[in-house]
Amino acid sequence: MQPETDIDASLEITVLVSVGRHPITGRARRADQDARAVELARGVSGAEVRLLHAGGQAAESEAALRDYLGMGFDALTLVEQPEGADVLGALAEAFDASPAQLVIGGERAEQGEGSGLLPYLLAERLGWPVVSGLAAVEGVEDGVATLLQALPRGQRRRLRVRLPAIVTVDGAAPAPRQSAYGPARRGHLNAVVGSVTRDEEWVSWATQPARKRPKRLKVVKAASARDRFKAAAAKAEGGGGQVLTEVSAEEGAEAILALLKAEGVLR
Amino acid sequence: MSETRRRDPRKEWIARNRLHPRHLEALTELGRRAGQGAVSAWLGPHGLMRKNPRAVGFMGPNGVKRIDRSGVQQGAGGGGATKSIAQSKPLVEIASPAFLVAVVPDMPGGRLSQHDRDLLGLARRLADAAPDARGAVLAVVFGGYARQGEGELKEHGFGEAGVDRLLTLDDTRYDGVAPEARRGALLAVDDAWAPRHWLLPDSKLGGADLGRRLAVRLGERPATGVWQVMAAPDAPLGWQCTARGAAATLDIQRPLPRITLALEECAEPADDERHAAQALSLPQALPSPISRIEDLGQVAVDPAGVALAEAEFILSAGNGVTDWEGFHVAAETLGATEGASRVAVDDGFMSRDRQVGATGTWVTARVYVAVGISGAIQHLQGIQSCDKVVAINMDPGCDMIKRADLAVIGDSAEVLGALMARVKQQREEKRDAA
Known part of the structure; x- marks a missing residue:
């Protein structure tokens, strides 16, 4: 048996990377969220970071994958999958073969269905917990990671999760470093053959470039012309607001404090 | 007792004569109200309806006679009009629904958000598709806002939003970030009632995460980023949906699965009817799950670092x-x-990036405290989507006071000083107690 200290000494992090798509030009690129995930993994001290990609090895996607190598890696494991395959099985096999303690990925892919389900499916398959929308990994101690989750409205929440775990990053995570050209050219793509599952359902769906969504019109459902006119010519009206006139500053402050507390914005 | 209607001509004469000392008395005895003028129609002594065309309408604010034919203002003052419309919506009760549509709203701050209302509108569409076999909309709401520091559950309009059955789960185990406990509760709901559809908001507030967890555990492939749902008789559930894929650059047309994560504006919110919002409870208590994710609470962030638009x-x-x-x-x-x-x-006095209003930032704050702002129309536009507005101002007649939910008339420096003193005092009390 290995002593426990050896396991803790170096934390094994695997980052799931994918081939992104530039929103304007449509060219293959490193996916923004996956690049943030790589940056996040790089920031964890004493961690050994590995890159894993499941997909094809076309010339265009190779260039995109090399962008990840340019962030300071020698090699990237590529589980070969044909176009339109369900990569879940192949990824689960890859993790069975070489276990990781922490798996970091982007929230959703920039190509294909992009449903953001893969982290959840993989976690269910491996029996690991999954945490979404991270802003930072604060530290890993004794197999327990302290994470900072990004909430809407710029808020943060601290979580603790027992490893092994799968986490996804949020747009609030640190911006990825620039990819260096030389290391990107020199790095290796270690191709591994994985089992292939066809995604039959995906093939049966019709896809088309996203249409612009219709803007919602402000439809006034009014019974009479008077109501419609009032809705169209609406001005700021006293909506039953409470007005405190001729009160002392203390009484006014008391009323405001009660409202702030009821809304729960005071911390 | 005689059935004959008896008139009191003297009393009617007094009621017509506004200068008579007993005018008001006579009016109340005749069942009319002062200030409303004469009644425009009444039942005459011989059973005929008599009308006084000159008594129709009311005096407008500028002294011009106005006639309101909508029937809203007759017999009541202007204030109660909107309320009576809200109450006059027909109440719909679905006693034995053909199926259930379960919705899990986000409820930020204890209220239904616009996204939640759109989702409930979509749920109503799915439930009401067949008029002879209507389904019921079940809303699963996680309570406990007071404990999380977000205030209490303030939403009372579930019925108007189209909810037939309401399941409120209020337990400390669902507080904060507790996706595994919440998923456990939803699985129990699925066991107990087996809803035909599950609808969740595809939002960062928790719906996206919870919906994916639920779908994975139920073994369903959910539709994510759905923004359009159309009837399709040949689909398994009778509906076809359009979903955004590939970082919102692709439209995917697919049959609607059992679990749907929908985007904002996926349907029009329901507002024609009032539904029962009948309270439900889970048939059996849930075993407390072992959560592998521990919530250490929210972290204080520098408020100055938060973007004004999302503060x-x-x-x-x-x-x-x-x-x-x-x-x-x-x-x-x-x-x-x-x-x-x-x-x-x-x-x-302030930097340009702090400006609120039409030329500055359109803010979405839950609480907006306006200190010494009179409320120009450009400024009021910028705070349209704020939930609660508090105004501190010297001028009781300004537009900001009209918009505000709470207005304090007084010197802003004094009121702010008193408020700060109270907040500090309470924090110290809390510290002493802890």
């Missing part, structure tokens, strides 16, 4: 503020993000 609590200053040092200290004490009106920015 939750804004303290905004205008022309009425003279003590700028005191204002900055107050914002720091309250933990509020600072905002400003255009005048304060133009005068150089």
Whole structure:
């Protein structure tokens, strides 16, 4: 048996990377969220970071994958999958073969269905917990990671999760470093053959470039012309607001404090 | 007792004569109200309806007679009109629904958000598709807002939003980030009632995460980012949906699965009917799950670092503020993000990126405190989507007071000073108690 200290000494992090798509030009690129995930993994001290990609090895996607190598890696494991395959099985096999303690990925892919389900499916398959929308990994101690989750409205929440775990990053995570050209050219793509599952359902769906969504019109459902006119010519009206006139500053402050507390914005 | 209607001509004469000393008395005895003028139609002594065309309508604010034919204002003052419309919506009760549509709203701050209302509108569409076999909309709401520091559950309009059955789960185990406990509760709901559809908001507030967890555990492949649902008789559930894929650059047309994560504006919110919102409870108590994710609570963030457009609590200053040092200290004490009106920015007291309004930032705060801001229309546009507006102002007649949910008339420096003193005092009490 290995002593426990050896396991803790170096934390094994695997980052799931994918081939992104530039929103304007449509060219293959490193996916923004996956690049943030790589940056996040790089920031964890004493961690050994590995890159894993499941997909094809076309010339265009190779260039995109090399962008990840340019962030300071020698090699990237590529589980070969044909176009339109369900990569879940192949990824689960890859993790069975070489276990990781922490798996970091982007929230959703920039190509294909992009449903953001893969982290959840993989976690269910491996029996690991999954945490979404991270802003930072604060530290890993004794197999327990302290994470900072990004909430809407710029808020943060601290979580603790027992490893092994799968986490996804949020747009609030640190911006990825620039990819260096030389290391990107020199790095290796270690191709591994994985089992292939066809995604039959995906093939049966019709896809088309996203249409612009219709803007919602402000439809006034009014019974009479008077109501419609009032809705169209609406001005700021006293909506039953409470007005405190001729009160002392203390009484006014008391009323405001009660409202702030009821809304729960005071911390 | 005689059935004959008897008139009192003298009393009617007094009621017609506004200068008579017993005019008001006579009016109340005849069942009319002062200030409303004469009744325009009444039943005559011989059973005929008599009408007085001159008595129709009411005197408008400028002394011009107005006639309102909508029937809203007859017999009541202007204030109660909107309320009576809300109550006059037909109440719909679905006693034995053909199926259930389960919705899990986000409820930020204990209220239904616009996204939640759209989702409930979609749920109503799915439930009401067949008029002879209507389904019921079940809303699963996780309570406990008071414990999380978000205030209490303030939503009372579930019925108007189209909810037939309401399941409120209020337990400490669902507080904060508890996706595994919440998923456990939803699985119990699925076991107990087996809803035909599950609808969740595809939002960062928790719906996206919870919906994916639920779908994975139920073994369903959910539709994510759905923005359009159309009837399709040949689909398994009778519906076809359009979903956004590939970072919102692709439209995917697919049959609607059992679990749907929908985007904002996926349907029109329901507002024609009032539904029962009948309270339900789970048939059996849930075993407490072992959560592998431990919530250590929210982290204090620097309010000045939060973007104004997404800040939750804004303290905004205008022309009425003279003590700028005191204002900055107050914002720091309250933990509020600072905002400003255009005048304060133009005068150089605040930086340009803090300007709220049409030319500045459109804010979405839950609580907006306007200090010394009179409320120009451009400023009021910028705070349209704020939930609660508090105004501190010297002028009781300004537009901001009309918009505000709570207005305090007084000197802003004094009120802010008193507020800060109270907040500090309470924090100290809390510290002493802890």
